[in-house]
Every structure is written in C-alpha cells, then in structure tokens.
Amino acid sequence: MRTPFDDSERRAWAGSATAYGAGFGRLCAYTVPWLLDAAGVAEGTRVLDVGTGTGSVAAAAGARGARVTAVDAEPDMARRARDLVPGARVQIAALPQLPFRDGRFDATVGNFVLNHVGRPRAALAELRRVTRPGGRIALTIWAAPPAPGQALLGRAVRAAGVERPPEVPALAPEDDFPRTVDGAAGLLRGAGLVRAGCRPLVWDHRTTPEEWWHGPAAGVATIGRIVTGRGPVVAEQIRRQFALLAAEFTEPDGTLVLPHAALLAYGEVAGGGAENGAGAALGADRGGYDAR
Structure with a gap:
C-alpha cells in the first residue's frame, strides 16, 4: 500500500529526468562503482537496478558484462534509462511490489532508492524476495x-x-531508521540478510552555483517542491539566500565544491552456503571511502 510519502515522491519526480540528469544525477553517479562492487556485479551477473533514474547504475553494470534489468517508478526516468542503456531491460515498477518471481536475480542494487520509499522495511523484504539465496x-x-x-x-x-x-x-516516524552506519546495517539485518554491513562514502561534488540551483528551481525532488511550492517570489527569496551561503563553498574560479557523505549498506540473502559475502569482498571494517 502506498503511503502519503510515496505519493509525494511520485509528484516530486514526475517529468524530471532531464533536470535531474543535469545536476543531482551527476552527484549520485559518484557511488556507482562501489555499489556494484559491494553487490559482486561482474560478467554474466543477473542484476536488478531498482530506482534506476536515468540509468547510470544500469549502464555501469552493463559495461561489466552483467545481464541488466532496471526499474523506476517514474516513466520519464525509465524512458531516459532505455535510451542510455539499450541492452538493459527497463520497466516501470515501484517498491515494495516488483513484477519478478522469487530468486530471479544474482544481485540487486539501489542507488539512493531507500531515500524515496515510504516503507523501507517492506522495500527491503521485496528486494530479498527477488534475489536468489546467496545473492x-x-x-x-x-x-x-x-x-x-x-x-x-x-x-x-x-x-x-x-x-x-x-x-x-x-x-512517518514508525517507518524511519537511523541514517548511520549502525542504523543502515541494522536495517539490513532486520530484513533477514546475512553478512550485512555498512561503510561510509565521502567525496566532494564539484559543480557551479548555477547548475546546483537549476534542479531545485525546476522543481526536482523534495527540495524542488519546497522551493517552487509557494510561487516565484518565495523561490527568489530562497535563491538569494542560496547565493549568499554558496560563497562558503565557492573557489576563486567559480567552482562550487560541496562535501557529501553517503552510506553503502550490503548483505547476502541467506541460503548461499559457503559463498563469499559482500562484507568480505569490501573489507567491511576498513572505514569509509574518501574520494576527495
């Protein structure tokens, strides 16, 4: 059952593929290689990319020789992903109900998708369902x-x-979870995954003030709905404050350098015997990845 949060997310992303790809999409692409490594995606892997957006994860998985299926709840995103990744099977579908049989995939990945679902635990249960034992x-x-x-x-x-x-x-508070290393790992363990872990990823996103403002000004994502929701006068007030605050992060050449931090959580579906887990592949206790 969709929640009010889910409905709000659908409205936030409707028709936004072009604006997203030009700004926030570049930001989110930083984590793709480590996401695929954590899932063990390689040649021949049957991989599902959930919440594919404009297809950066699906494209990178395809470049590794994986057999890629990708889904997104927003038709505009799915169309863009099909254009970017012609070898992938791209469908319109949303968590927590996916149109696939049990155990269909060797690996399932989602780049920031849990930030956009109203029932994260139900979403994880569905990802576990479509991933094979040991996947x-x-x-x-x-x-x-x-x-x-x-x-x-x-x-x-x-x-x-x-x-x-x-x-x-x-x-909703009852659906939320701590967005920390321990909180994310605990969420996966609570979903029944084994060898579950989490590591921080930190990097500097390099952009320009104009590019970074473009997404919100176009109404992209929740921040975009907040910026545009009260009309152009209020949007301009926010833009002026943004310009003042952005000076803290702007280099002499005009580059906007924005420190970001994400969490990479991973686990294995029980029943895989002695197969190596994602935690072993990543070196789960070696700290975060710093791309700065």
Missing part, C-alpha cells in the same frame, strides 16, 4: 545528519524563513 543486495542512502555540501540547499530554505509545506510530508 547480494547493496544499497546507498544519504547519511544523517547531512554533510555540509548536502545541507546547503536546506540551509537556504531555512534562512529564507520557509517551512516544509504539509503537502510534502516527511517519512
């Missing part, structure tokens, strides 16, 4: 509290005195 699941989520670069747009909204509107609900 791997790997997911990225944004860490909380957010890194300074990730917090920039939210700071601009607050500085402008704008509150989150009621038509953009937050995740």
Whole structure:
C-alpha cells in the first residue's frame, strides 16, 4: 500500500529526468562503482537496478558484462534509462511490489532508492524476495545528519524563513531508521540478510552555483517542491539566500565544491552456503571511502 510519502515522491519526480540528469544525477553517479562492487556485479551477473533514474547504475553494470534489468517508478526516468542503456531491460515498477518471481536475480542494487520509499522495511523484504539465496543486495542512502555540501540547499530554505509545506510530508516516524552506519546495517539485518554491513562514502561534488540551483528551481525532488511550492517570489527569496551561503563553498574560479557523505549498506540473502559475502569482498571494517 502506498503511503502519503510515496505519493509525494511520485509528484516530486514526475517529468524530471532531464533536470535531474543535469545536476543531482551527476552527484549520485559518484557511488556507482562501489555499489556494484559491494553487490559482486561482474560478467554474466543477473542484476536488478531498482530506482534506476536515468540509468547510470544500469549502464555501469552493463559495461561489466552483467545481464541488466532496471526499474523506476517514474516513466520519464525509465524512458531516459532505455535510451542510455539499450541492452538493459527497463520497466516501470515501484517498491515494495516488483513484477519478478522469487530468486530471479544474482544481485540487486539501489542507488539512493531507500531515500524515496515510504516503507523501507517492506522495500527491503521485496528486494530479498527477488534475489536468489546467496545473492547480494547493496544499497546507498544519504547519511544523517547531512554533510555540509548536502545541507546547503536546506540551509537556504531555512534562512529564507520557509517551512516544509504539509503537502510534502516527511517519512512517518514508525517507518524511519537511523541514517548511520549502525542504523543502515541494522536495517539490513532486520530484513533477514546475512553478512550485512555498512561503510561510509565521502567525496566532494564539484559543480557551479548555477547548475546546483537549476534542479531545485525546476522543481526536482523534495527540495524542488519546497522551493517552487509557494510561487516565484518565495523561490527568489530562497535563491538569494542560496547565493549568499554558496560563497562558503565557492573557489576563486567559480567552482562550487560541496562535501557529501553517503552510506553503502550490503548483505547476502541467506541460503548461499559457503559463498563469499559482500562484507568480505569490501573489507567491511576498513572505514569509509574518501574520494576527495
């Protein structure tokens, strides 16, 4: 059953593929190689990419020789993914109900998809269902509290005195979980995954103030709905605060350098015998990956 949060997410992403790909999509692409490594994606792997967006994960998996299936709840995103990854099977589908038989895939991945579902535990149960025993699941989520670069747009909204509107609900407290290493790993263990773990990923996203503002100004994602939801006057007030705050992160050549932090959580579906787990492949206790 869809929640109010799910319905809000559908509205937030409707028709946004082009604007997303030009801004936030580049940001999210940083984590793709480590996501695929955690899931053990290699030549011949039957991999499902859930919440594919414009297809960056599916394309990278295909480049490894994997047999790729990808889904997204937003038709505009699915169309863009089909264009980018012609060898992949791309469908419109949304968690927590996927149109696949039990144990269909060797590996299932989701790049930030758990940030956009109203029932994360039900979503994980569905990912486990479609992944074979011994198969791997790997997911990225944004860490909380957010890194300074990730917090920039939210700071601009607050500085402008704008509150989150009621038509953009937050995740229900009973469905939420700690966005920490322990919280994400515990979520996967609670879903019945074995050899579950989590590691932080940190990097600097290099962009420009104009590019970073373009997504919210176009209404992309929850932040975009907040920016645009009260009309152009309020949007301009937020933009002015953004321009002031962005100076903290702007280099002399005009490059905006935004520190970001995410979590990479991984685990294995029980029943795989002595197969190596994702934690062993990653070196689960070796700390985070820093791309700066």
